[in-house]
Amino acid sequence: MKRDALAIFQAALAAADPEISTFETLNRLKLSLEKFERVYLVAIGKAAVGMAAAVEKFAGKRLTAGMVLTKYGHTNRKLRRAKIREAAHPVPDAAGLAASEEMEQLLRTLNARDLLITAISGGSSALLSAPAAGITLEDKQLTTDLLLKSGADISELNAVRKHLSRLKGGQMAALAYPATVIGLLLSDVIGDTIDVIGSGPTAPDSSTFQDARNVLAKYNLIDIVPSSVRVRLETSSEETPKPSDPLFKNVRNVITASNHQALTAAAAKARALGYRPLILSSRIQGEAKEVARVHAAILRDAPPNSCILSGGETTVTVRGKGRGGRNQELALALAIDIAGVPNVAALCAGTDGSDGPTDAAGAFVTGQTILDLAEARQYLRSNNSYEFLDPLKALIKTGPTGTNVMDINILLTARKK
Numbered sequence: 001m002k003r004d005a006l007a008i009f010q011a012a013l014a015a016a017d018p019e020i021s022t023f024e025t026l027n028r029l030k031l032s033l034e035k036f037e038r039v040y041l042v043a044i045g046k047a048a049v050g051m052a053a054a055v056e057k058f059a060g061k062r063l064t065a066g067m068v069l070t071k072y073g074h075t076n077r078k079l080r081r082a083k084i085r086e087a088a089h090p091v092p093d094a095a096g097l098a099a100s101e102e103m104e105q106l107l108r109t110l111n112a113r114d115l116l117i118t119a120i121s122g123g124s125s126a127l128l129s130a131p132a133a134g135i136t137l138e139d140k141q142l143t144t145d146l147l148l149k150s151g152a153d154i155s156e157l158n159a160v161r162k163h164l165s166r167l168k169g170g171q172m173a174a175l176a177y178p179a180t181v182i183g184l185l186l187s188d189v190i191g192d193t194i195d196v197i198g199s200g201p202t203a204p205d206s207s208t209f210q211d212a213r214n215v216l217a218k219y220n221l222i223d224i225v226p227s228s229v230r231v232r233l234e235t236s237s238e239e240t241p242k243p244s245d246p247l248f249k250n251v252r253n254v255i256t257a258s259n260h261q262a263l264t265a266a267a268a269k270a271r272a273l274g275y276r277p278l279i280l281s282s283r284i285q286g287e288a289k290e291v292a293r294v295h296a297a298i299l300r301d302a303p304p305n306s307c308i309l310s311g312g313e314t315t316v317t318v319r320g321k322g323r324g325g326r327n328q329e330l331a332l333a334l335a336i337d338i339a340g341v342p343n344v345a346a347l348c349a350g351t352d353g354s355d356g357p358t359d360a361a362g363a364f365v366t367g368q369t370i371l372d373l374a375e376a377r378q379y380l381r382s383n384n385s386y387e388f389l390d391p392l393k394a395l396i397k398t399g400p401t402g403t404n405v406m407d408i409n410i411l412l413t414a415r416k417k
Contacts (some may be wrong), residue, residue, distance in 0.1 A: 002364050005347040005410045006396075007267045008267045008307065009037055015265030015350060016405040017281035018050030019057075021257035021258035022119060025184060026058040029254065033062040036180070037113035037377040039207055041066030042103055042172075044128050045121030045198060046352045046404040047186050048073050048087070051256070053083050056119050061390055067106065069099045069127050070417045072353075073094040074400045077162060091144050092129035093197075095297040097137050100130035100167060107172060110179035118172065122188030124198025130166040132232060135409035139226040140164055150219035151317035153285060154189050154391075158199040160215050162240055163233060165199065167224065169240035172201035173251050183253035183406045190283045190312055203253050207238035209233055258282070262351060266309050266408065274415050275307035284312030284409070288330040289380070295330075298338030299344050299411045316356075322384020325356025327407055328395070331363035332385040335394075338377050349396050352404035358386050360395040362407070369394060 033313035035038055043052040048070040056063060056079060066082030071089040087096030110116060116261050131140050143164065147157050162169030173181050185194060196204040213233050216222045222230060243246060260282040267277035281299070284291060291314050298308060315328045325330075331348040338344055349355070349362030363385070369392060370376045379388035389395050 001345040001412045008266045008410050011269035012262035012266040013401050014409050016257045016262045016403045018047035022051045022184055025256040036115040038064040039115045040064055042116050043068040043119035044124040046071050046123040047121035048403045049075050051119035052079055056080055071123050076402050087127050089123045089126040091141050092126050092415050096129040097128045099126050107175040111297050112178040114179040116176045116181045119184045120198040121186035125161050128167050132164055132166055135164050135228050143225050146221050149318040151305050151315045153315050155196050155241050156215040158196050161199050163209050163212040165243050168199035168201050169205035174241050174247055178245040181251040186254050187255050187258040188406050190285055192255050192258050203312045204243035204248055207363050213403040248316050262405050263300050263311050264307050269301045270307035276305050277307040280310040282311040284310045288314040288316050288326045291334035292330045299373035300370050302413045303415045306413040310409045311406055313406045320382030322382040324385035325358055328357040328363030328385035331365050332380050333364035335369040338367045339370040345412045347410040350407050353398040353401040361398045362396050363389045363394045365394055397400050
């Protein structure tokens, strides 16, 4: 079952290949590059290098220049024209700030005869870290860390990030105006909402300063975040660009690949292996431990030869001092709930190949993974899933995959011979 689960997961990754999906999208758009004086590329995120390679292939010599900003260790090839920068994720660093400011300078040079192609994928929010006036990088680092540990989901996190930024929430498109902008989006968010993917640097922003304040209030962070953050969110009148802004007349945003696409390919692979696949949803969210309980209940009732698939992005409210990530936490909680059940297994992994601040993408567990329930529950309470699962050889370590379409959960019951 582990071999089958890994094969199904690899099929999902292949369907979300950033270079292939981006190149196919560009061909469908039928862009006429000849009518533009200059063509520029800005690619950001964990899949930025693959997406940039597709743009280079499509544009050829018409590409004037390009810049790519990706997470450390996610440069998996060389590019011909675009220069690559690496920075930290999920908490921003000085390298991301420097690269963001370099991109900002490029955007300010564009005019009405130019085309800007942006390639945005998961991780862009942290990487594109240029702060708004009055906010320091350290302020953003602390605020991001607090929100991540509080259990805020990506929409909530990005609502705050947009209002602490110079480039997110449509502000990149505003700087590029009056150039034509094509936004290519590899979706890593629930519902493929374009202004949430990478905090929507080229999309009209549906969130407001009030929304950002509400997020901090919800997680009791208003009095904990740096005073500069609190002052900006409470007093600033510089709202992000909204859908009615005329600058978006020159902007077109397009989804290139998504979690649903990956799940569809996973189902096809499962069927070819002899399973009966069922896609639950590509919109799974909520606390990882609670999501695990529901998935375990479904797995317990599933007949033989079942492959139950789900995708999305859970959250973890960090209360302990252990090491892990949302997929490992989900897998450990699921293993506890199916302990002793024969012929069942589950793989929970991030499609980007990284799960939290660890070198694992997730984990593979069965009904026999947990032998001591009390011990497993103690590790789960301390958010220490990595240290529990690693000695059991349960962790899935793919390394950076080059793509990012949220997480995939694969539940299997043994195939009948």
